[in-house]
Amino acid sequence: MKEKYILSLDQGTTTSRAILFDHSGTALYQENRAFAQHYPEPGWVEHDPLEIWSTQLEVTREVITKTGIDTAEIAAIGITNQRETTVVWERSTGKPIANAIVWQCRRTAGICDQLKNKGLEAMVREKTGLLIDAYFSGTKIAWILEHVPGARAKADAGELLFGTIDSWLIWNLTDGRVHVTDYSNAARTMLFNIHTLKWDDDLLAELSIPISMLPDVRPSSEVYGTTTLLGGEIPIGASAGDQQAALFGQCCFQEGMVKNTYGTGCFLLMNTGERPVSSEHGLLTTIAWGLHGRVEYALEGSIFIAGAVVQWLRDELGLIQSASESEAVAKTVENTNGVYVVPAFTGLGTPYWDSYARGTIVGLTRGSNRAHIVRAALEAIAYQTKDVVASMEHDAGIKLAELRVDGGAVMNDFLMQFQADILGRKVVRPQIKETTALGAAYLAGLAVGFYENVDEIKRSWKGDQTFTRVMSEEASQSIYQGWKKAVGTTKGWALDECDTSQ
Numbered sequence: 001m002k003e004k005y006i007l008s009l010d011q012g013t014t015t016s017r018a019i020l021f022d023h024s025g026t027a028l029y030q031e032n033r034a035f036a037q038h039y040p041e042p043g044w045v046e047h048d049p050l051e052i053w054s055t056q057l058e059v060t061r062e063v064i065t066k067t068g069i070d071t072a073e074i075a076a077i078g079i080t081n082q083r084e085t086t087v088v089w090e091r092s093t094g095k096p097i098a099n100a101i102v103w104q105c106r107r108t109a110g111i112c113d114q115l116k117n118k119g120l121e122a123m124v125r126e127k128t129g130l131l132i133d134a135y136f137s138g139t140k141i142a143w144i145l146e147h148v149p150g151a152r153a154k155a156d157a158g159e160l161l162f163g164t165i166d167s168w169l170i171w172n173l174t175d176g177r178v179h180v181t182d183y184s185n186a187a188r189t190m191l192f193n194i195h196t197l198k199w200d201d202d203l204l205a206e207l208s209i210p211i212s213m214l215p216d217v218r219p220s221s222e223v224y225g226t227t228t229l230l231g232g233e234i235p236i237g238a239s240a241g242d243q244q245a246a247l248f249g250q251c252c253f254q255e256g257m258v259k260n261t262y263g264t265g266c267f268l269l270m271n272t273g274e275r276p277v278s279s280e281h282g283l284l285t286t287i288a289w290g291l292h293g294r295v296e297y298a299l300e301g302s303i304f305i306a307g308a309v310v311q312w313l314r315d316e317l318g319l320i321q322s323a324s325e326s327e328a329v330a331k332t333v334e335n336t337n338g339v340y341v342v343p344a345f346t347g348l349g350t351p352y353w354d355s356y357a358r359g360t361i362v363g364l365t366r367g368s369n370r371a372h373i374v375r376a377a378l379e380a381i382a383y384q385t386k387d388v389v390a391s392m393e394h395d396a397g398i399k400l401a402e403l404r405v406d407g408g409a410v411m412n413d414f415l416m417q418f419q420a421d422i423l424g425r426k427v428v429r430p431q432i433k434e435t436t437a438l439g440a441a442y443l444a445g446l447a448v449g450f451y452e453n454v455d456e457i458k459r460s461w462k463g464d465q466t467f468t469r470v471m472s473e474e475a476s477q478s479i480y481q482g483w484k485k486a487v488g489t490t491k492g493w494a495l496d497e498c499d500t501s502q
C-alpha cells in the first residue's frame with residue numbers, strides 16, 4: 001500500500017496534539033487534549049509525565065481510529081515538543097521519579113545564582129550559546145537529584161534516565177528500547193556543547209549530573225526506531241523542539257528568515273545558517289536542526305508569557321469568557337488609556353533575563369476599565385516581541401524584511417495589527433497555521449523519502465494575510481517608551497522573597 005500520510009505528535013505546554021498531514025502539507029485531521037498544570041509553589045510549574053504520555057497516546061490513537069486510515073499508509077511519525085521541560089525516570093521500570101519540571105518553573109533560580117557567582121557565565125555562553133537561567137534543563141535535573149529521596153544514589157548507579165519530552169515520548173513509543181534526543185532539544189539543556197555537538201563534561205561536573213542519564217543526541221530527521229503501539233509498525237522519523245520545528249514549518253530555510261510563534265509564550269527565531277551568531281542583548285544561540293549530515297543554527301528570543309496572559313485574563317481574572325473574546329473587548333476602546341500590563345509571571349526572558357521580575361499593572365486611574373486591561377494585556381505580547389526584534393536586528397546586523405507568524409494567538413487580528421504598528425515591519429500569517437506540527441512532519445518525511453528535499457517543501461508555503469503599519473511612527477515610539485518604563489517597575493520584584501541558597 002502506498003504511504004500517503006505523516007502523523008505529527010505535537011506535545012505542547014498546555015495540550016497534547018496529534019495531526020495527520022498529507023503530502024501537500026495540508027492538515028487533514030487533528031485531536032487535542034489539555035492536561036493538568038500544577039503550581040505547587042509560587043513561580044513553580046509541573047506536569048505529570050504519565051499524563052503527558054497518556055494524553056499523547058490517546059490523541060494519536062484517536063486520529064487513526066477516527067479517520068479510519070490504515071497504519072500502513074503512515075510513512076512516518078514526527079515528534080515535536082515543549083522544550084527544556086525535564087523528566088527523570090527509572091531505566092528498569094520506566095517510572096518517573098518526580099513530576100516533570102516545566103520550562104517556565106523558576107525553582108532553580110538559586111542554583112543559577114550560585115553558578116553565576118562562580119563566574120561561569122562566559123563559559124556557559126561560549127559552550128552552549130545560552131545564558132545561565134532556570135529556564136533550561138540542566139539545573140532542573142540537578143534539583144531533582146538533590147531533592148527527590150534516593151535519586152542521587154540511583155543516578156550514580158546508572159539507574160536513572162533524563163529526557164526532554166521528545167525523549168520521554170520516544171522511550172514510551174518504543175517500549176523503552178530507544179533513549180535519544182535531537183540536536184535542537186539537546187541545545188536547550190545547558191549541558192550540550194553546540195559547537196562540538198557533544199554533552200559537556202565540565203558542565204555535567206558543575207551540576208553533578210552523571211552522563212549515564214543522558215540520551216544519545218541525533219539529527220532531527222532520522223529514523224530512531226519504530227512503534228507498534230498504534231497497530232502496525234511505524235517509523236519514528238523526526239524529533240525537534242517545537243520552536244525549531246515551527247521555523248522549519250514556516251520554511252525559514254535561508255539565513256536571515258524569521259518566525260515568531262505566539263503560543264503560551266512567544267519564541268522568535270532567526271535562521272543563521274551554519275554560523276552560530278552570539279548575542280550582546282540576551283538572545284540565545286541555539287541549534288535549529290540537524291539535517292542531511294550538518295547542523296544549522298538559530299538566534300532566538302524567548303518570551304515566557306504571551307498567550308498565557310490571555311488565559312490569565314480568562315481563568316484568574318474572569319474578564320473574558322474565551323481567548324478569542326479578548327479581540328472584541330480590546331477593540332471597544334481606542335487605546336489603553338495609559339494602562340500597561342507587564343506579564344512577568346515567571347520572570348522575564350529576552351532581553352531582560354530576570355528570574356525575580358513579577359507581573360504588574362501600572363497606569364491605573366478612576367477611568368480604567370476591563371477593556372483597557374484586556375487591551376493592555378494583548379499589547380504586552382506585541383511589546384515583548386518588539387523588545388526581541390530590536391535586539392535581534394542589532395545583533396544580527398540586519399533589518400527584518402518580514403515576520404512570519406504562527407501559534408494559537410495569531411488568529412487575533414487586533415494583536416497582529418498592533419504588532420505591525422509597534423514593529424513597523426510586515427507581519428505575515430501563513431495559510432497553514434499548524435506550522436510546528438508541520439515542521440515535524442516535513443522533517444520526518446525527509447527521513448523516510450516521503451519528501452525528496454527542502455526545495456520540494458519550500459514550494460508549499462503560502463501567505464494568507466499580511467499586516468502593515470497604520471499607526472504613525474511617532475505614536476508607536478511614544479507608547480513603546482511607556483512600556484519600557486512599565487517593565488522597569490517589575491525587575492527584581494521577588495528577590496527578597498526567594499531563598500536563593502537552594
Ligand SMILES: Nc1ncnc2c1ncn2[C@@H]1O[C@H](COP(=O)(O)OP(=O)(O)O)[C@@H](O)[C@H]1O
Nearest residue numbers: 012014263264307308310323324407408409412
Ligand atoms: N484569539 C486569541 N487571541 C489571543 N490569544 C489567543 C487566541 N486564541 C488562543 N490564544 C492563546 O494562544 C495560546 C494557545 O496557543 P497554542 O499555539 O496552542 O499554544 P501552546 O502550544 O503553547 O500550548 C493560549 O495561551 C491562548 O490563550
Ligand SMILES: O=P(O)(O)OC[C@H](O)CO
Nearest residue numbers: 012013082083263264265
Ligand atoms: O509549548 P509551547 O508551544 O508554549 O512552547 C514552549 C517552548 O518550547 C519552551 O521553550
